[in-house]
Each structure stands twice: as structure tokens, then as C-alpha cells.
Amino acid sequence: MHFAPSNTTRLSHVPTPPRFPLDTTVVLRFNPATMQTLGVSNSTPDSDNRLKSLFWPSVNTASDVDYLGAQGYWVCAIVAVFSLIVCVLNNQWIAGVVTFLFYFLGGVGVRERSRYAATVVLIMFTSDTLLTGIGVLRILLAALLLSNMRAIWIASRWKPDSAEALVARGGSYHAVGNHDQGIADRSEAIRLKPEMPEAWCARGSAYYLLGRYREAAEDLSHAVRLKPDYQEARTVLAKTQDNEEIIERVAALDIGKAELTCCVRVPDEDHRGRRLQEVESYSTMTRSLLGMADRLACLGVRRVVMEATSDYQ
16 A cells, blocks of 8 residues: 655755656656767768778778778779879880789779789889889878778678677667667677677667666676776776766655655656656654655665664664
């Protein structure tokens, strides 16, 4: 049997909120969290991204593989045109055409992610540079071809169903709002490679930013156990601990001789990031206290803190 509290009052530091029945949702205060991302967006300027992809590319998704192949093709095409121009200026038309075809066909191989094509093109251009003279433009093109070879070797080993690929793909799903699939991909990555701390950290970070702090803490703690010096996991884990008192379903009791005041704070299940608050006064008689206990159980309160204004026997 549920006993309704007699009246609503206030704690000294909390404004009096309106009463709300158990089956009524009332939003009393909205505390928007600081806007964060799920590790899938990048605030780096586009120009910086393009330079990085040219000189130190990386593969995180299948689209990166296709992009690097196309980028390698155009790098080879530029080298082909450059070599043709140099040969023409030196009145070496036949050598120019042959060199152009060599680099152009090498670029086609690079586009198909051929490691051997990328390696042969780099060796050929480096040899030609050493024989004909080193210049600033040649050094730049050689650096691009070296970066291109590295990218193709990375792309050739890319497996779309690997744990690393699933972690990255999960981030892409989060970016478009498909959080269920994002979590599912990262969970599958953990199943495939449970010893991979990055997978645990990725899923834990996603849980944290989705407001699922307890699950986040579990995953991030596991990532730290696997890799004790994993600073990223430790940083997010600390944030989950900082938010512990905010996210739990809690009640605070201000106890007096004749009555106590109970302030309850619980998450709003219908609006992520919002919280519901209720302040009620109860008599210190057994009947009223049992009613309060019933109310706290119905609200799913898991933690109660108490403050008394005096010592009572």
C-alpha cells in the first residue's frame, strides 16, 4: 500500500518544485551536457586533413581505401606529366612518351591497390632523380610517391570485417545518428578481438556520450586494465566517475525530530540529459516512513544520503 506524503516543502538549498505523481513526467530542470562527439568528427581544418592524407595517410574506413587509391593514381599522373614535360624540354620525345606511359600505367596499378606498382614507381622516380639531379620539385614528388607507397601497403591489408574496421565503422554510424548500429559494430569488434583496448575504449566513450555512464565505466575500466598507460581511456573514465552523483537515482534526506524532507532526483527517461526532481516532507512515524520507502522503491532510487540537524537516540 502506498501512502502519499502530507505536503511539499523545500530543502534549504533547493527551490520548491511542483509535486508530480508517479505516472506523470514533469521536466523541472534541463542541464544540457557540453557538446561532444563520438570520436567520429574532426575539428581539424580541411586543408590540414588534405595535407595529412597526402603525406601521412591513414585508413579508418573502406571509403579511405578507395580515396587513397584514387589519390595515388593522380599523384602518379602528375609525375607522368612532369616527366613528359622535362623530356620534351630536353628534346627527348620518345623517352618522354615511354616515361609518361610508365608512370600512367603505374598509377592505374596504384588505383587497384597494387603494392608492387607503387614500389616500382617510387624506385623508378628516385633513380631518375639521382641520375638527372635533385631539385625541390623532385624532392616533393618523391615524398608524395613515398607516402603513396605507404598508403597502398596499408590499404592492401585492409579487411572490412576486422576488429579495427568495425571500430572505425561504428564511429561512422554514430556520426549519422545510428547509435544502435555503432554500438553493435564495436561490440562485435570486442568479440573478435577482446584483447584490443581501443575497441573497449571506443565503445565506452560512445556509452559515455550517450549518457550510459555505468556501462561506459565498465568498458573504460577494462580498457585501462588491458593498457594501463591508455590516457584517453583514463580521461573519459575519470569523467564517468565525476558524473556518478549526477547520474544515479538518488535521494537526500534532511532529518528532523518530527519530520524529514526527502529530495529525489532521477533521470528523465523520455528526454536524454534532463532530470526530474521532487521534494516531499514525511512524518517520522513508521507509517509515513514506510510510505516514503515505497515511493523511493517505485522511483528506482539506488542511493540515499542523510543529514540530521541533531543527534537522536
